[in-house]
Structure formats: structure tokens, C-alpha cells
Amino acid sequence: MSSACPFAKGASVGAVCPMRSQENQEKTQAVHEDKIDDKSNHSDTISPKCPYGFDSQNFKLGPLSCMICQSLLFESSKCMPCSHKFCKVCISRFSDCPLCGADIEKIEPDKELQDMVDRFINGHARIKRSQVNTDATEAKDVPQTVIYGDVSMERGSFLVQQALRAFRGQNIESAKSRLSICAEDIREQLETSGSTSELCSQLGAVLGMLGDCCRTMGDAKSAVTFYEESVEFLSKLPPTDIELVHTLSVSLNKVGDLKYYDGDLQSARNYYAKALDIRRNAVKENSKLSSQVVDFAVSLAKVADVDRNLGNEDVATNGFKEAISCLESLKLSTDEVGLEQKRNSVLEFLNKQLAEKDRQVIDAAV
Structure with missing residues (x-):
């Protein structure tokens, strides 16, 4: 399940949910005032x-x-x-x-x-x-x-935290139940408060996690419905928040994956291409952010892989080469071990794809 949920930071020790920062500041002030009152015996x-x-x-x-x-x-x-x-x-x-x-x-x-x-x-x-x-x-x-x-x-953070625990424990029905309650809560707030950025980001993230639950349970149709609704709400937000942009592109890729495995290659390519466009723009705005470059290369690989399966060999090859160029030029720091592993894994896939094309060319010549 995605860790970019706007509730996630509220579920870790000492962290503050970015969507509740103002509310938490007010609570902190209230707590501070209570402590002062305690000292003066006027609590x-x-x-x-x-x-x-x-x-x-x-x-x-x-x-x-x-x-x-x-x-x-x-x-x-x-x-x-x-x-x-x-x-x-x-x-x-x-x-x-x-x-x-x-x-x-x-x-x-x-x-x-x-x-x-x-x-x-x-x-x-x-x-x-x-x-x-x-x-x-x-x-x-x-x-x-x-x-x-x-x-x-905060209630939403509590429900999401319980859902994440259940998901890790492979109790998917439990996770889905908690997330459904959370989504219902947010929808009720949307009806009274309107489509605020805070509520749209929260609902978009929760719907994406519901999609993960359905996909794990083998319910591809419901998963696609949740992912697409997640995209609908996250698309309403300005493309300035890195985590939300990542969550949006991931939801699009997950729909593409389900379409791909279902054999609907053209639909898969359409979703992959939308995610690629989002990540291309994100790289332009955050060219020094390593994770954005790796995400961009992954999207290039996904689109190129579908192009090859659709018979567009030259287009696919160009996509593979562009992705390799991005990853090979990326300079990672020593503390980005996880990202280095991901980069190497993607590079291995890309090089295999180009090697496969070279083998086909040799076979054809023979």
C-alpha cells in the first residue's frame, strides 16, 4: 500500500500530519496553556x-x-x-x-x-x-x-494506521473495512465543507489504498474503480506537492498494470502515458530529486514495454534508451541505498530489453 498517504506521517512517533498542521499547532498551544494552568493550580x-x-x-x-x-x-x-x-x-x-x-x-x-x-x-x-x-x-x-x-x-490517522497494520498482517478484509469507514468520513466532510485540497488529498490517498486491497483480493474491476476515483480527486490538486504527484502517477500506473495483465494493451499504454507525462513535468520542476528521476525512468520503461508488445519496435527502443540515459547519468548519495537498488533493478530490465532486440535482429539476418 502506498506510504504517501497524507495520514501516514500522523501515524509515527513525533511526526505531524501535514494536512493537520494548523489544527495540531492549536492543540499544542492548548496543551501548553493547560501546563501553565497546572503549575498555577488552576487547571x-x-x-x-x-x-x-x-x-x-x-x-x-x-x-x-x-x-x-x-x-x-x-x-x-x-x-x-x-x-x-x-x-x-x-x-x-x-x-x-x-x-x-x-x-x-x-x-x-x-x-x-x-x-x-x-x-x-x-x-x-x-x-x-x-x-x-x-x-x-x-x-x-x-x-x-x-x-x-x-x-x-485524529480519527482518520487512527483508521489508516489500523488498516496498514491489518494489510501487513494479510488481513485484507479488515484493512478494507477500516479504509471504507475512513473514506465515508471524508465524503461526509466533502458534502459539508466542499472540495478542499486537504480533503481531496486525503480521499485520493485512501481510495488508492482501497484499490490496493481489492487488487490483493483478486477483484481487479473494483480495484480499477478505486484507482480511477483516486486519480479523479488527486487531479484536482495543484501539481506542486511531490508526494501527491507521486501518488497520482502510481494510481495511474496501477490501472495500467491491471489493463496490461488483462490483455488490453492500448488502454494500458494510455494510463502509462498519463503517468509518464506527470512524471516528466515533475522531473522538470525537481531535476535534482533522485526519486523523481527514477520514477520517470520507470514510466519510460512501462510505456516502451507496451509499445514493443504493440509492434512499435523503434518507438520502444527509443524509450528504453532514454530511460537508460536518465538512470546512468543519475548521481546518488551513499545514504540512498534503497534507491540505488531500484535503479540497478530497472537498468537490468532495460538492458535486457535492448539485448532482446539485438538478438532478434541477428536472428532475422541469419
């Missing part, structure tokens, strides 16, 4: 804390988590006779309980626990805390006012 609020242990600082597992995929329980099930509880998909892979080692005789659904998990998700990001009436602190009979405060983690 009138209780710091909110998630009752189930979910925390934005360390994302520790709470009691509603599956110990296998480390995400919130989905289709909660208990293995008998030990009664330890996991996601249905996760525990179905085992014959012995991962916690106690007991033989699993059967797996039973736990509807009551799943209902609790669902209620927790629906209510997350809001928790009760009391506020003391400072004008009547001496009056014991004066009722406290109950207010709601954010639980240290």
Missing part, C-alpha cells in the same frame, strides 16, 4: 486518554486488538477450547493457539466482542472528560459540565 480540565490503551505516541496494542495482525479485531472469533480471541482470518491459518499452544478444535464467532470493537471505532476520537466550574469550585453540589475532547489521535 479546569482532565487530559483525555483512550480507555483501551490506543495512544498516538506509541500505538501500543489495546485489549481490542488481534495479537496476530496487531490491528483492531475484525470478525472477532475465539478458538476452542482455550477461548483466546483473534480475527477470524488470522486464527484460521493456525491449528494450534498462537498464545497458549492448545490444539484448536473449532473456531466460534464472538459477536459481543465484535460489537464492542465496532462501537469503539464509531466513537473513537471523542471521549468524555469533566470540566470544573471555576466560578463555583467551593460548591460541592454544583454538577460538573461534561465536554468532549480529541483522544490524542
Whole structure:
């Protein structure tokens, strides 16, 4: 799944989601003011804390988590006779309980626990805390006012973080469910707030991840639908944010890949070409950014590969050579090890393609 999601930075220790920077600044100021009030013994609020242990600082597992995929329980099930509880998909892979080692005789659904998990998700990001009436602190009979405060983690970031955990744990249905809730939340905000850049970028990223879920599940048709809708929203944004431009081009390439594997080469080329145009413009604006150059070369390779399959050999060869030239002229620093590996892998593919053409020429001459 794409790591360029605008929620992703909000799901790491000490990081700030760029889409929530202003909101976080306001919260930081409020926290600072609370600390000042604490020192002067005039604090009138209780710091909110998630009752189930979910925390934005360390994302520790709470009691509603599956110990296998480390995400919130989905289709909660208990293995008998030990009664330890996991996601249905996760525990179905085992014959012995991962916690106690007991033989699993059967797996039973736990509807009551799943209902609790669902209620927790629906209510997350809001928790009760009391506020003391400072004008009547001496009056014991004066009722406290109950207010709601954010639980240290923005709801969208929380849902995406849970989805990413589930996806890594191969619980794709769980990931899709969390992302669907997140997408629904954002759509509701779009209806009330309009198509702001913030909401479009968030929805575009989440829809792309939903496409990843469907593709992993083998549902190519739904995957294409999600990717295309992702492109629709991300295309509304100005092409100045590097991460969003990357996410947009990746979604286009993923549609192209699905069309390619389905045998629709012309449609595949159309999507690859759109991604190539976006990346070509990005390289012009960020020529010193190594990742943009590698992305550009990858798109050249994809378009050229389809051209070869369509019988446009000369066009394909030119594309392969341009991609090789870009990668060979790229100067990488010593700390860009991952990017160096990607470059070498792409170069290997490109050189094989040119070698294949040379072999065909020799065979034809013979």
C-alpha cells in the first residue's frame, strides 16, 4: 500500500500530519496553556486518554486488538477450547493457539466482542472528560459540565494506521473495512465543507489504498474503480506537492498494470502515458530529486514495454534508451541505498530489453 498517504506521517512517533498542521499547532498551544494552568493550580480540565490503551505516541496494542495482525479485531472469533480471541482470518491459518499452544478444535464467532470493537471505532476520537466550574469550585453540589475532547489521535490517522497494520498482517478484509469507514468520513466532510485540497488529498490517498486491497483480493474491476476515483480527486490538486504527484502517477500506473495483465494493451499504454507525462513535468520542476528521476525512468520503461508488445519496435527502443540515459547519468548519495537498488533493478530490465532486440535482429539476418 502506498506510504504517501497524507495520514501516514500522523501515524509515527513525533511526526505531524501535514494536512493537520494548523489544527495540531492549536492543540499544542492548548496543551501548553493547560501546563501553565497546572503549575498555577488552576487547571479546569482532565487530559483525555483512550480507555483501551490506543495512544498516538506509541500505538501500543489495546485489549481490542488481534495479537496476530496487531490491528483492531475484525470478525472477532475465539478458538476452542482455550477461548483466546483473534480475527477470524488470522486464527484460521493456525491449528494450534498462537498464545497458549492448545490444539484448536473449532473456531466460534464472538459477536459481543465484535460489537464492542465496532462501537469503539464509531466513537473513537471523542471521549468524555469533566470540566470544573471555576466560578463555583467551593460548591460541592454544583454538577460538573461534561465536554468532549480529541483522544490524542485524529480519527482518520487512527483508521489508516489500523488498516496498514491489518494489510501487513494479510488481513485484507479488515484493512478494507477500516479504509471504507475512513473514506465515508471524508465524503461526509466533502458534502459539508466542499472540495478542499486537504480533503481531496486525503480521499485520493485512501481510495488508492482501497484499490490496493481489492487488487490483493483478486477483484481487479473494483480495484480499477478505486484507482480511477483516486486519480479523479488527486487531479484536482495543484501539481506542486511531490508526494501527491507521486501518488497520482502510481494510481495511474496501477490501472495500467491491471489493463496490461488483462490483455488490453492500448488502454494500458494510455494510463502509462498519463503517468509518464506527470512524471516528466515533475522531473522538470525537481531535476535534482533522485526519486523523481527514477520514477520517470520507470514510466519510460512501462510505456516502451507496451509499445514493443504493440509492434512499435523503434518507438520502444527509443524509450528504453532514454530511460537508460536518465538512470546512468543519475548521481546518488551513499545514504540512498534503497534507491540505488531500484535503479540497478530497472537498468537490468532495460538492458535486457535492448539485448532482446539485438538478438532478434541477428536472428532475422541469419
